[in-house]
Amino acid sequence: MSDTSDKYRAPALEKGLDIIELLASHGEGLTQGEVAKALDRSQSEIYRMLSTLVRRGYVFRSISGDHYSLSLKMFSISQRHPPIGRVIEAALPRMRAVTRLAWQSCHMGMESNGDIVVVASAESPGSWGLALKTGTVVGLWNTGTGRVLAAFRSEQDVDDLIAMHRRAVGEPELDRAEFDAHLKRIRDSGFEKMPSATTVGVTNISFPVFGPSNNVVAVLSCPYLERLDDLDVPSLDEIVELYRDLAKELTALYGGGNEQFMKSETP
Template identity: 60%
Template sequence: MAGKEEKYRAPALEKGLDIVELLSLNMDGMTQVEIAKALERSQGEIYRMLSTLVRRGYVVRRSEGDLYSLSLKMFAVSQRQPPIQRLLEVAAPKMRALTRVAWQACHIAMESDGDIVVVASVGSPGNWGLALRTGISIGLGNTGTGRVLAAFRTDAEVEELLDRHRLAEGEPPIDRTAFMEHVARVRERGFERMPSATLMGITNLAYPVLDQENRAVAVVNCPFLTRIDEVEVPDIDEVHELYQQFARELTDFYTGGQYAGPHG
């Protein structure tokens, strides 16, 4: 694999990206000499890369001190597709494919001003299944999704979330002490696997989609139903592996493969 990756490298592109990443860490700008020294490159190499980046508008050259710094073009380009929108666009076909393998429904939820909102949902391909409607609000304290969203935040953020949360339909008042205990267990385990506190016979499987700071931006949830007829489908442990891997793939996409923290 290492040899194959080496074969398809693009050195010129990598040098340009090295410059962009370096300048992103130096808001005051850097001279050509400083950039070359920091990247251990010749000034000739750096000059050609800088000239191209300046010409394309990604880097600006300031006359005072002959300093180079990033322009706002990179930010503008990235904002053409908001990251959450892109995440959901990438997730949708994967969810449909996954439910056909797992024979279980899947939904993704996010926190919005204290509410836990289902933002994407795909039903089971079989005759029986449970699929939540997109746009509905679900509980914070009594769902695997809510507990996972809270688990991957600081304790101070969890307290703020509890203050802002409005109880969903059927959700009982939240015992903060018990909730924080649940959150601590989920944080240690990396996911939630719990009997549904809403309907009998369902096991909630919930997995975080994380950003670079180990904070949950979304939760992948499978309301697992056990079949007792003659249809052969994956068992709960196999479904756990499928959906946990799906959440990891979304984390890799969201972070650009830069996530390096614990992930269940």
């Protein structure tokens, strides 16, 4: 096996990949000498590889010219065949199946450069319901989707998210102490259940969808409307369990671990 592996090695490609993987772990950038030392390579061969990566747009040099960092080109390429798109494609039929059981609409939200965007939506099968349109931008600190997207990030990442965020239509000014209290409560319970801060009579139920690195990649939300007529529909507690199970399934689809849901199952 080792002979076969050695036969088909591509040393130049491996050096380029080594540099990309190294720079991916150093967001602040590295000098040519630091790259050479970390990879135990000569300065001359690292210079040639860095020059090629800069020319092809995978790496960029700092204004001073002494530090090298990854560009967003690889991210851009990944979006041409995005795993997120595949997850949404797989999620939609499951979301529709649950809405038929719950008689409640649901949607999936993601963060994009600080905006909280609805990327998928499934309507209630009944004659009425509350469904957010795909592409709708919602608030960060006054919605279940926004709060759950923030809750499972580091303090620094939350700071960065707030700095990038542009307030959605109708979103109030941030009360940071109140926001932090909401995030702590969500981390403790594993999900959000809150009276809507935008519409009277709606209870927002929001569950995280975790990725392979245990990061929240999306949030599954149900804007719950209580029925007062004679139609036999699931209770609020049953709705919570239906969408919890769906969030678990979507997490598994995305490669995350369901151990993240253990807290939310604790009475």
